[in-house]
Amino acid sequence: MRVRLERRETTPVSIQILLPLGAVVVALVLCAALVSLAGVNVLDAYSILFLSNFTSIYDVEDMLVKASPLLFTGLAVVVAFRAKFWNIGAEGQLMAGAVAAGFIGERTSLPAFGLVPLMVLGAAVCGALWALLPALLKVRLKVDDVVSTLLLNFIMLYGVTALLEGPWRDPRSGYPNSPSIRPEAEFPILAGHQVHLGIVLALIAAILMWWVLSRTTLGFRIRAVGHNPAAAEYAGIPVGRVIIIAALISGAMAGLAGAGEVGGVRYQVTEDLSSGYGYAGIVIATLAELNPLGAIPAALFFAIIFNGAGTMSRSLGVPIYLADVIQGVALMTMVAMRLFVGYRLRVVRHA
């Protein structure tokens, strides 16, 4: 009789839920050391980190507003990683979408009633195109997608800076910002004071993506390519084309995050529009175990952390960057713990 480590065939739903919760708890416990180094009571800090999001209805709305781009970039990473297209470029694709939305929203020549749908469409298309480039480079020229998507982030960022400091600078502003979009281009508020269209679009996108990935041929192909490209190729799946489609969907999602920020929050394009949403998307997608519906609670959680860290920093002086540390630790803990539940101990009896 001996004990053997065996790969689980399927992961029970309870574990799929408990695992990210466990990762988050471990991350918070580890980060407590940092909080106490700041000379602050950990319980005070953590109660502000979480509860400040729920003190008034405005705080809850703030949290939902913050969750919208996070859910979009999380979905962008989910679909890309499902196809093993390592898109670390959601940050740049978000900016591509933001520029498109800001540009369309500012056009006075366009009819007012079609502005918002046009902004959404334009942002999705531009985000998708910015992701198409690294996908084509990968499929056609075997350029490593991690490197190309990362470098394209910088190219996009410098490009946007060039626009905002040059031809697209708002002449009435002292800052490198684009002119404001027209009032008709501002996303409609669907509830409360700030719950804008982008939030609802993100939820719809999550449900749609779940349906596509789990119920359609395209979803099956994406998963097959991600699981084993050689086997997928052998089974007659056009691997290159599937990777390109996954990349297009991924870029479109990130682009929509940019549209939401321009149309629903800032009403103009700024250099600091994406404060790390692209990288946060990787954390969210991983905690969600690449499940589009799981990305919803994961995005809400990090919206709480980001907004809460801001409040905590203002009221207690704990540096806001605690949120980044929590992200990193949660991500690493998640993948480590994922491994342990992916296997189980099994007692093997010999006859």
Add this chain to the structure above:
Amino acid sequence: MPDALVTIFEVGFFAAMVRISTPLILATLGELINERSGVLNLGIEGIMLLGSMVGFTVAFYTGSLWLGVVVAILVGAVAGLVMSFLAVVLGVSQHVSGIGMTLLATGLAFYFYRLIFGQPGVPPNIVPFEALPIPLLADIPFIGPVFFDQNVITYIAYLVVPLTAFVLYRTSWGLNLRTVGENPRAADAAGISVWGMRTQALVIGGGLMGLAGAYLTIAQFNAFTFGVVSGRGWVAIALVVFGQWNPWRCAAGALLFAALEALQLRLQATNILHVPYPVLLMMPFVLTIVAMALVSRNARAPASLLIPFRKEER
């Protein structure tokens, strides 16, 4: 225009190229050692940032630049050890664990910088490493001021390139490392510890990344800013591919990228092209992607790159 070209490509330009190439050479060789053992370390960008912050802070408070260098190397090595636990011992996705490391190290660097220095209007600064002209060699026309009138860490980088090549290709340790990267099962059968070699590679590589970061804040510049690394780590990963996993070619690639960077800075200063500065900043990144597109089809990465090694699995 020819006059302007002369002012751009004078001795100072090439000296700047060598100065700018130093952190790229160190980081690229660190990443190369990692990848040669079969591990892609996407933590590089964060490890460099942490090294730059820690090196600066130690130098600022102790007044010793060398102590800053040593602590930055140690911090990088510890980060390599953490990567090893995740990517080698546990064998989780190298992509995800590397991004996690970059997020963690970046967050730690920002967190502690803010905690220690607050939000000063002018970033605190130090007196960085000064140029240390090498007697006789520095007097050679052109070559002297370009290569032998640099700071001491640049000279260390000169030594690290042949040393890496020698260790990789001429020692049994290097042979073991390459075998682990190409065929871990064969290495294991020959009695080489795959996990051990990969861990050593990550620790050494992490140390080099930490040193590369420290160079930025205590040699190239004299202060820590949040954007001090700004993609140099990611460029190093591209340079490893561009250099085909060979230390000499990687160093040459780093010099080439540094030349673009130096050119970009010169063009910003002289503004003879009347191109906005962000476009100039973008240029080296664009050309890096173009270079990747040209070489990637024939690139042959170490065969076990990205594949975790588990002894019991076949």
